[in-house]
Amino acid sequence: MKHEEIIFSGFGGQGALFAGQLLAYAGMAEGRQVSWIPSYGPEMRGGTANCTVIVSDDEIGAPIIKNPTSAVVLNLPSMEKYEPLVKPGGVLVVNTSLVEVKSTRADLRVIYVPASDIAGELGNPRMANLVMLGALIAATDIVSLETVGQELGVHLSERQRKWLEPNKAALAKGAELARL
Amino acid sequence: MVKELLKGNVAFAEAALRYGLEAYFGYPITPQSEALEHLSGRMLEEGRVFLQAESELGAINMVYGAACSGVRVMTSTSGPGFSLMEEGLSYIAGSEIPVVVVNMMRGGPGLGNIQPSQGDYFLMTKTAGHGDFRPIVLAPASVQEIIDMMGLAFDLAEKYRTLVLIAGDGAIGQMMESAELPPMQPVRKERPAWAVTGAQDRDMNLITSLYLNPDRLEEVNWRLQAKLAVIRENEVRCKEYETADADLLLVAYGTVGRICLSVMREARAQGLKVGLLRPQTLWPFPEKRLLELAGQVRGMLVVEMSAGQMLEDVERAVRGKTPVQFYGRLGGIVPLVDEVAAALRKLDEETSQEK
Amino acid sequence: MNTQTNIPEDMELVYGFPEALTEVSTHYCPGCTHGVVHRLVAEVIDELGIRGTTIGVAPVGCAVLAYNYFNVDFVEAAHGRAPAMATGLKRVNPDKVVFTYQGDGDLAAIGTAEIIHAATRGELITTVFINNAIYGMTGGQMAPTTLPGMITTSTPTGRDPILAGYPVKMTELLAQIAGSAYITRQMAADVPSILKAKRAIKRAFLTQMHGLGFACVEVLSTCPTNWNMDPWKAMEWVKETLAPAYPLGDYKMTDEVKALEVR
Secondary structure, eight states: OOEEEEEEEEETTSOHHHHHHHHHHHHHHTTOEEEEEEOOSGGGTTSEEEEEEEEESSOOOOSSOSSOSEEEEOSHHHHHHHGGGSOTTOEEEEETTTOOSOOOOSSSEEEEEOHHHHHHHTTOGGGHHHHHHHHHHHHHOSSOHHHHHHHHHHHSOGGGGGGHHHHHHHHHHHHHHHHO | OOEEEEEHHHHHHHHHHHTTOOEEEEOOOTTSHHHHHHHHHHHHHTTOEEEEOSSHHHHHHHHHHHHHTTOOEEEEEOHHHHHHHHHHHHHHHHTTOOEEEEEEEBSOSTTOOSSBOOTTHHHHHTOSSSSSOOOEEEOOOSHHHHHHHHHHHHHHHHHHTOEEEEEEEHHHHHOEEEEEOOOOOOOOOSOOTTSOSOOTTSOOOEEOOOOOSHHHHHHHHHHHHHHHHHHHHHOOOEEEESOTTOSEEEEOOHHHHHHHHHHHHHHHHTTOOEEEEEESEEESOOHHHHHHHHTTOSOEEEEESSSSSHHHHHHHHHTTSSOEEEEEOOTTOOOOHHHHHHHHHHHHHHHHHHO | OTTOTTOOTTOOOOSOOOTTBOSSOOOOOTTOSHHHHHHHHHHHHHHHTOGGGEEEEEOSSGGGGGGGTBOSEEEEOOTTOHHHHHHHHHHHOTTSEEEEEEEHHIIIIITHHHHHHHHHTTOSOEEEEEEOSEETTTTSEEOTTOOTTOOBTTBTTOOOHHHHOOOOOHHHHHHTOTTEEEEEEEEOSSHHHHHHHHHHHHHHHHHHHTTOOEEEEEEEOOOHHHHTOOHHHHHHHIIIIIHHHSOOEEEEEOHHHHHSOOO
C-alpha cells in the first residue's frame, strides 16, 4: 500500500500551497485518496506558508503530520524547519537558489535544484514551485508527471493560462534535474 | 456524480445550497469565512437569499426570523461568533423551530486564535444558550462527512423542529479532500402549517418562547424534554473501527478522530489490539455503546483538542467500569500521532499490570 | 370590521372594532398610549387590506405581549433584535408586509445596531417606535431617551448627563441614513396628534408596500405609572415637555414617499 505525506513550504507568494494542491489534484485524478491542508492565518501574509499533502491508497487518517515522507523547501526558514523532520529514507527537495546550506542528513535522498534561477530562465521566477514539484515527482513517483501536467491545464487560473506551457517546461526541467 | 477536490468550508456551504438551503445569513470570522464568501455568489446565482449581517447577533436573529417562515436556513461561525449567537439559539430552541448552525471551532477562550480547537464542546452540547434544552450536535471528521451531515442536519432539524449544530474545527474547514457533492435540490415550495406566512384564510400563527405562566412554561418544557428523549433514543450515531476484538479503545471525534485512526493503525501494526470509537453525534452521545465496550476493553483513551470536555461524557457513560485516561492539546495545537501513541502506550502499560 | 352585523340598511358603520385586533382587554396601564397605537396600526392594516399578508414582530418591553392583541401572524423577538428578525422574515417573504413594534429601550439601547443596519440596508420593513422616555416593564428605570434631570428608579436624583449620558434621538439618526425612505416623529397626546400619527403609520406601511425603503414612525407616548402622573397630566407632559425635547415632524421623506396618496 502506498502512502505518501509531503510538506511544501516557502515564503508566502512562492506558490508552495498551489504546488501542493496540484499534487493533490493529480493524486485524485489517479484514483488515490488525497488530503491537502494549509497552515493558515496571519503568518501567511509574507511569512512562511506551508501545506501538507497526503496521497494514499487507503482512507486517510491524520491530515496533519509531524514527520513527512518528503519535504519540498523553497526557502531557508523552511529548510531549517523541515530538514530534521523528514522520515529516514525520505526525500528532501531543496531550492538552492535561496538555500545555500547543505543537508546534514545522510539517511535522506536530497535533491538540490536551483529552482528560482531555472524558473527565471524559463521566463518567470515565480514558477520555482513547479520546478520543485517536477523534481519531487521524478524522485518519488507519487503520481506521474503527465497527470500533473494535465491537471495544471485544468486548474491554472484564467489569468495565468498564458503561463501553461512555461509551467509545463518548469515541471519537466525539475524532473530532469532530479533524475541526473 | 464525480469526486472533486473541495475545501471543507466551501464543501459544506455548497452542500447546504444543494440540499435546498433557501437563505443564509452570516458574519465573517476566521476560520470559516470561505463558506460565507462561497454562498455570497452562489445563493444569488440560484435566486436564493444571502445577506451579510452587521454582527453574529444580527445574523442569528435573521436566521430566526426566516426560520419562523418555515424555510431551510442556516448560518456558520466560529467560537467568538458562536458565543454571540447563543442568545438567538436559546430563542430558537424555546420556540421549537428548525435551524442549522455550523461552528468551526478555533482556539479560545476570548479572542484566542484561529487554529483548530474542540474547546466549544461544552458550549455546544450542554450550554448552547440560557434555559433548559439540548441541540443535536453533529461532528464531521472529513470533507465528505461534513457534506453528508448538512443534509442530515436539515432533515433532523425539520423532523424534530429543533436546533442542529455542526461541530467542526478549523482543520475540517481549511482542509481540501476529494469528495462528492449531492445533486442539486430546489428549495421547498410549501411552508409548514405552523409557519408565519400571513394569516390568509386561517387563524393567526404565533411563534414565541414567552410563557409568563410557570405552569404553562413547565408544560412546554416537559414537552421539549419528551422530544429530546426521543432524539436521545433514536439519533445516536458513531463510527467504530476495529472494535470487535479491541482490548484498548480510543475515543475521539472530528479531526482528532481521524488522527486516532492513524494511531490505531500503527498500534495494530505493532500487535496492540486497539479499537476506535468516533462519535458522529456529540449530543445525543453514544453512551450505551461506550458502556458495552467498557465491559470488553481494559481501558479507554479519550483524545481531544481541549482540556477534557467530551471526557466527562465518556466517564459518565462507562460508569467506572473501565479506566479512562485522557490526552489533550490546547490553544489551537493539533495532537500528533506520536504524542497520542505515547499516551496509548502508557494506558497499555498501566492497564496490563492490572490484569 | 368584526361588528358589521345587524346594521340597519339606512345606516352606515362609521366606527367599529378593527379586524386586525383581537377582542381582548390589554394588560396596559390606564392612560398608557400603547393601546391607542396598537389600534392605529390595526386600523391601517384593515384599511390597506393586508391582514392576511402581514407579519408582526413583537419586542421585549411593555409591548412584549402585543401579539395577544393583533389578529395577524406574529413572532416574538429577543430584546432589541426585532429589526434583524424582521429582515430574515422579509427576505424570505418579499411579498409580505413585515413590521416591528418596539419601545425605546428595545430600539434605542440594546437594539441600536439592529435598527441602524436595517435602515442602512434600506430593509423593506416598517418600524413603529414608541418613545415614552422610560423603561416601563422593568419598573421605571432610565431609558436611552430619558430627559436630563428626569427622575427614574435608576436615576433617583435625576438623569445627570455627566454620569449617565445624554438622550439619544433615533429619528434624527435614522434620517441621516441613505437606506431610509420615511422617518417621522409623531405623538399620541390628543385627538389631532393621534389622527396625524395614524396617517404617518399608514404612509410608513405604504412605503414598504411600494418598495421605497425603510420606514420608521416614532410616537411620543405616555407612561403615567412610571412617570407618577395621572393619565391626563401624562398627556399634557408629552405635549409640554417631551415634544419640545423631541421635536415632531417628518425628518426624512423621499419624493416617492411624498407622492404616496395617504387617505
